[in-house]
Amino acid sequence: MARRCALLLAGVLTAFSALPAAGATVTLACSGLGISFDLCRDGAQEWARRSGNEVRFVSPPKGASEQLALYQQLLAAGSPDIDVFQIDVVWPGILGNYFIDLKDRAGPDIVRRHLPAMIEAATVKGRLVAMPWFADAGVLYARKDLLEAHERPVPQTWEELQDTAALIQRAERAAGRDRMWGYVWQGRAYEGLTVNALEWVASRNGGTIVDPDGAITIDNPRAAEALAMARGWVGSISPPGVLNYMEEEARGVFQSGNAVFMRNWPYAWTLVNAADSAVGGKVAVVPLPKGGPDGRHTSTLGGQLLAVSKFSAHADEAADLALHLTGVVEQKRRAIHGASNPTIPALYEDAEVVAANPFFAALADSIANAVNRPAQATGMRYNQVSAEFYANVHEVLTGRRDAKAMLPDLTEALVRISRGGRW
Amino acid sequence: MLVVLAGVAGWPLVRTVFFSFTDATLATLDGFQGVGLDNYLWLMRDPVWWRAVWNTLVFTVVSVGIETALGLGIALILNAHLPGRGLLRAAVLIPWAIPTVVSAQMWGWMFHDLYGVVNAILMGLGLIAEPRAWTADPDLALPVVIAVDVWKSTPFMALLILAALQMLPRDLYEAARVDGVHPVKVFFRITLPLIRPALMVAVLFRTLDALRVFDLMYVLTGNSRSTMSMSVYARQYLIDFQDIGYGSAAATMLVLVLAAATVLAVTLGRVRVDAGR
Numbered sequence: 065m066a067r068r069c070a071l072l073l074a075g076v077l078t079a080f081s082a083l084p085a086a087g088a089t090v091t092l093a094c095s096g097l098g099i100s101f102d103l104c105r106d107g108a109q110e111w112a113r114r115s116g117n118e119v120r121f122v123s124p125p126k127g128a129s130e131q132l133a134l135y136q137q138l139l140a141a142g143s144p145d146i147d148v149f150q151i152d153v154v155w156p157g158i159l160g161n162y163f164i165d166l167k168d169r170a171g172p173d174i175v176r177r178h179l180p181a182m183i184e185a186a187t188v189k190g191r192l193v194a195m196p197w198f199a200d201a202g203v204l205y206a207r208k209d210l211l212e213a214h215e216r217p218v219p220q221t222w223e224e225l226q227d228t229a230a231l232i233q234r235a236e237r238a239a240g241r242d243r244m245w246g247y248v249w250q251g252r253a254y255e256g257l258t259v260n261a262l263e264w265v266a267s268r269n270g271g272t273i274v275d276p277d278g279a280i281t282i283d284n285p286r287a288a289e290a291l292a293m294a295r296g297w298v299g300s301i302s303p304p305g306v307l308n309y310m311e312e313e314a315r316g317v318f319q320s321g322n323a324v325f326m327r328n329w330p331y332a333w334t335l336v337n338a339a340d341s342a343v344g345g346k347v348a349v350v351p352l353p354k355g356g357p358d359g360r361h362t363s364t365l366g367g368q369l370l371a372v373s374k375f376s377a378h379a380d381e382a383a384d385l386a387l388h389l390t391g392v393v394e395q396k397r398r399a400i401h402g403a404s405n406p407t408i409p410a411l412y413e414d415a416e417v418v419a420a421n422p423f424f425a426a427l428a429d430s431i432a433n434a435v436n437r438p439a440q441a442t443g444m445r446y447n448q449v450s451a452e453f454y455a456n457v458h459e460v461l462t463g464r465r466d467a468k469a470m471l472p473d474l475t476e477a478l479v480r481i482s483r484g485g486r487w
Numbered sequence: 488m489l490v491v492l493a494g495v496a497g498w499p500l501v502r503t504v505f506f507s508f509t510d511a512t513l514a515t516l517d518g519f520q521g522v523g524l525d526n527y528l529w530l531m532r533d534p535v536w537w538r539a540v541w542n543t544l545v546f547t548v549v550s551v552g553i554e555t556a557l558g559l560g561i562a563l564i565l566n567a568h569l570p571g572r573g574l575l576r577a578a579v580l581i582p583w584a585i586p587t588v589v590s591a592q593m594w595g596w597m598f599h600d601l602y603g604v605v606n607a608i609l610m611g612l613g614l615i616a617e618p619r620a621w622t623a624d625p626d627l628a629l630p631v632v633i634a635v636d637v638w639k640s641t642p643f644m645a646l647l648i649l650a651a652l653q654m655l656p657r658d659l660y661e662a663a664r665v666d667g668v669h670p671v672k673v674f675f676r677i678t679l680p681l682i683r684p685a686l687m688v689a690v691l692f693r694t695l696d697a698l699r700v701f702d703l704m705y706v707l708t709g710n711s712r713s714t715m716s717m718s719v720y721a722r723q724y725l726i727d728f729q730d731i732g733y734g735s736a737a738a739t740m741l742v743l744v745l746a747a748a749t750v751l752a753v754t755l756g757r758v759r760v761d762a763g764r
Contacts, residue, residue: 129727136513136729158729161514252623253711305600308623316601444512448728455535455712462625480529 088378089118090385094150095131103402104150104389111388117381122146128255129447135159144375147382151194153185153367154439157446160188163371167192169383177392182407185436186369188443193371195390196407198398200366201430202263202352205318205326205336209346210236222267222293222353225325229301232324241322246301248314249327251461256310257454258437259364260327264290266362266435268355273453273478274438278487280478282453283471290355291460291467298461307461319343327352329366330405333423349426351433365434367407399424405431442487452477500742507736513729526736535712536737539720540744542629546716547697550636555690557637558644565645566652576649583642591706594635598622598707625713632703632714640696644689651685652678691752698745717741 094104101123108119122145124131135149139162151159167175175183175192182196204225206218214232219225229246236244250256266272270286298304303317311328315335318326321342326332330349337344351361370386372379388394396411398404400420405427411417412428439446456474459465479485507526511519530536565576582590597604598621606618621631655678663673701718708714710723721741725734 133513133726133729140514140516252709254709303600303620305618305620305623308600308620313601444514445728448730451710451723451727455710458711459625462623464625480532 087116087118088381089120090147090378090382091120091122091145092148092150092385093122093124093135093146095124095126096150099402100404103398103404107389107394107398108385110394111385114388115381115384117385119385124150128152132158139373139375142375144373144377147373147376147378148386149371149373150197151369151371153182153200153365153369154437154446154450156186156188156193156369156371157439157441157443159371160191160193162374163193164374164376164379164383165191165193166195166372166383166386170195170387174387174391177410178407179409179431179434181365181434181436182367182369185365185367185439188440194369195371195386197368197370197390198395198404199407199431199434200329200405201427201434202259202327202363202366203330203349203427203430204352205328205332206348206350207324207343207346208348210324211348218348218350219325219353221357221359222264222290222355225353226293226297226301229324233301236324243322245303245317245323247297247325247327248302248306248309248317248323250310250314251298251302251306251458252308252310253454253458254310255450255454257457258450259366261291261294261453261457262364262435262437263327263352263362264294264355266360266364267352268359270355272435272438274441274449276438276441278441278482278485280475280482280485282478283475286355288467288471291457291470295461295463295467298463307458330403330423330427334403349423351426351430361429361433363430363434365431365436367405442482445481445487448481449478452481503735504739505735506731507739509732511731511735513731516731519732522732526733527740529733530736530740535715536720538712539715539717542714543698543700543716545629546633546636546700547694550633550640551690551693551697553633553637554641554644554693555686557641558648558689559686561641561645562648562652565649576646579642579645581642582639583646585639587639587702588706590639591635591703594631594638595622595707598631622708625711628708628711628714632707635707636697636700636703640693644693647689647692648682648686651682655681687752691749694748694752695745698748699741717744 092104092108094101094108096104105121108121111117112119125134132152132155135151136159138146139159149159149163156163170192178196179199182199183192186192186194186196210232211218211228214235216228216231219228225247233244233246250260262272265282265287268286268290270284270290271281273280273282275281298306306314311332314326314328315332317323318328318332319336319341333347333349335341336347352363354361370390372382372386376382390407392408392411395404395406395408396414396417399406399411399417403421405424406412406417409428409432412424412431418424437446438449442449452474456465456470456477460467460470508521508523509519510522510525561579565572565579569575596602600606600618600620600623603618603621605621606615609615610618619627621627659677660673663677668676699718700716701722704714704716704719705722710719710727717737718741721734721737723734724730724737728734
C-alpha cells in the first residue's frame with residue numbers, strides 16, 4: 065500500500081520534471097547518529113531502489129558550527145562532491161545562494177502541504193532553497209501528579225506558571241524534598257538561550273528581534289517585561305545553575321524528579337518516560353504559556369531541511385531524492401519508526417502516526433504556532449545577531465544589567481553588526 | 488632555513504594581515520574587496536573586543552603572578568635534599584603533561600553545579616551553604632579559569648626554576664653559612680639575583696602563552712563574554728560568523744599585542760633570549 069502511494073506520489077512529483085535518467089550516483093549528507101542516521105539511510109535507499117539510481121552517504125562533523133563552516137567552504141569552492149545537504153532551519157539565509165530553487169520542481173500542491181512557517185524559513189528572496197524535512201518546537205513538560213496533588217491547573221500564562229511553580233516548590237520542600245525546583249530551561253550563553261528568550265518575548269507579542277523587513281524591533285516595553293520576568297525566575301523558581309544549562313542539563317534535573325516544569329524540545333518525551341526515569345508516566349506535554357492574558361501560545365521553530373547544491377552534476381536526481389525524503393509517505397514512515405516530527409500538519413491527525421506517538425496531539429498546536437528566528441532578514445549575519453542577543457540576555461539574567469537599560473545597547477550593537485541597518 | 492621559515496610562518500601571517508584589510512568572508516574567499524582600515528575601526532569601536540582584551544590581561548597578570556610565586560616555592564622545596572625527590576619531581580609534572588583540552592573538560596565536570604565534586608567537598612566542609620554555579624556565575628567564571636591554569640602551568644615554572652637552582656655554585660652557600668648570614672637574606676641576596684635571568688625567561692614564556700590562551704576558556708565557558716579572551720573573540724568571528732576580514736583584523740591585533748609584550752619584557756627585564764647566562 066505504502067509502495068503504491070509512493071509510486072503515485074512519485075508520479076505527481078516527476079510530472080514537474082522530466083523523469084530522471086537511471087543510474088546516477090547521488091551523494092547525501094545527513095547528520096545525526098544512531099536512529100536518525102538509520103532513518104535517513106533507509107529512506108534514501110528506498111528511493112535508490114525505486115528510481116534505479118545509487119546513493120552515497122557522507123557523514124558531516126557533529127557540531128553545528130563545524131558543519132556550517134565545512135559546507136561554506138565546500139560550496140564556496142564550487143565543489144560538486146555533495147548533491148543533497150541536510151541544513152538547519154536557520155541556515156538558508158547563509159547558504160541559500162548555493163542551492164537550486166525547488167519551488168517549481170515541488171509544485172504549489174506539495175508546498176501547500178507543509179507548515180507555512182517552515183516554508184517561510186526555507187524561502188530566501190522568493191526562492192525556495194530547501195524542502196522542510198522535520199520540525200522541532202519548544203514545549204512545556206509538566207508533572208501531572210504534582211499539579212493534581214496541589215490542585216493546580218495547567219498554567220496558561222507565564223504569570224500562572226510562576227505562581228504554580230513557586231507554590232509547589234514551597235510545598236514540596238516543606239514536605240522534605242529540598243532539592244525541588246519549579247522550572248528548568250536552557251540559560252547558557254548559546255543558541256538555545258536565543259531560542260528560549262525569543263519564546264518569552266514573542267509570547268508577549270514583543271516581536272522577533274528583527275522583523276522580516278530587517279528593522280530592529282527588540283527595544284520595546286513588552287520585550288523588556290518578558291526579560292525582567294525571566295530574570296526574576298533565576299534563584300527563585302529556577303536553580304542559579306540554569307545559566308549554564310543546555311537541553312541535557314535541564315532534562316537531568318527534571319528526569320530525576322527535581323523540577324515541576326521544564327521547557328524542552330520534543331526529543332525529551334521518549335527519555336523522560338523511559339524505564340530508568342524517576343518521572344515515567346507522570347508527565348504531560350502542553351504548549352508553552354502565553355505572555356499575559358492578551359499574549360499568545362507560541363514557541364521557537366527548529367528543525368531541518370534538505371537542500372540541493374547548484375554545483376550538483378545530477379541536479380534532477382538530487383532534487384528528486386530531496387522531494388522523496390521530504391514527501392508525505394517518507395515523513396509518515398519517519399514519524400512512526402523514529403518519532404520524527406513531520407512538517408506536514410495533516411500527519412498529526414493521521415491515525416497510525418498518533419497511535420505510534422500519542423503525545424503528537426499535544427505537539428501539533430505548538431508546531432503550528434511556532435515563530436521563526438530572524439534568520440531570513442539577517443541573512444549572512446544571523447549567527448552574529450543571535451550571539452549578540454544571547455550574550456546580552458545572559459547579562460540581564462545574571463543580574464548584571466537591567467532589561468530596560470540593556471535593550472537600547474543591544475539595538476546599537478545590532479545596528480553595528482548590520483553596518484547601519486543594511487544587513 | 489629562511490625559505491622553510493617563510494613558508495610555514497611568514498606566508499600564513501602575511502595572508503592573515505592581508506585579509507584584515509578586506510571584506511572577505513568564508514563564502515567569498517576569492518571575490519573580496521579591499522576596505523582599508525575599516526575592520527580595525529569597527530574593532531576599536533567594539534566594547535566586546537575591549538572586554539576580551541581586559542579579560543586576557545587580567546588572566547595573564549594574575550595567573551603568571553601566582554604561577555611564578557608557587558613555582559618558585561615548589562622549586563626551592565624540590566631543590567632541598569628530601570628523600571624521594573626524583574619521584575616528587577615526576578609527580579609534579581603530571582598536570583603539565585595532560586593536554587589542556589582534556590584537563591579543562593575534567594575540571595569542567597568537577598566544577599559542575601549539580602554533580603560536581605568541588606561543590607560536594609565545599610558543602611561537606613560547610614564552606615558554602617548551597618551549590619555554586621562556578622562556570623555560569625560571571626563573578627566566578629574567570630577566577631575558575633585562572634585556577635585551572637595555575638594548576639596546569641605551575642609545574643612548568645617550577646621545573647625551569649629548579650634547573651636554574653641546580654646550576655648555582657655550592658661554595659657561595661658554604662661561605663654564607665660560615666659567615667652566619669640569615670637564610671632569608673641568603674635567598675634575596677644570593678639565590679634570587681643568580682636565578683633572575685632564567686626566571687625572566689620563564690615568565691616571558693608563560694606570559695606569551697597566557698596572552699594567546701584559547702582552549703581553557705573555550706572548553707569551560709564556551710563563547711561567554713565574561714571570560715572571552717582575544718583568541719576566542721578572533722575564532723568566533725572567523726568560524727562562527729565566517730567573517731574572515733574582521734576576524735583576521737582581530738588576530739592581527741593579537742599578534743601586535745604579543746609583539747609589544749615581548750619587546751617590553753626584553754627591554755625592561757633585560758632578558759637575554761639568546762643565551763642562558
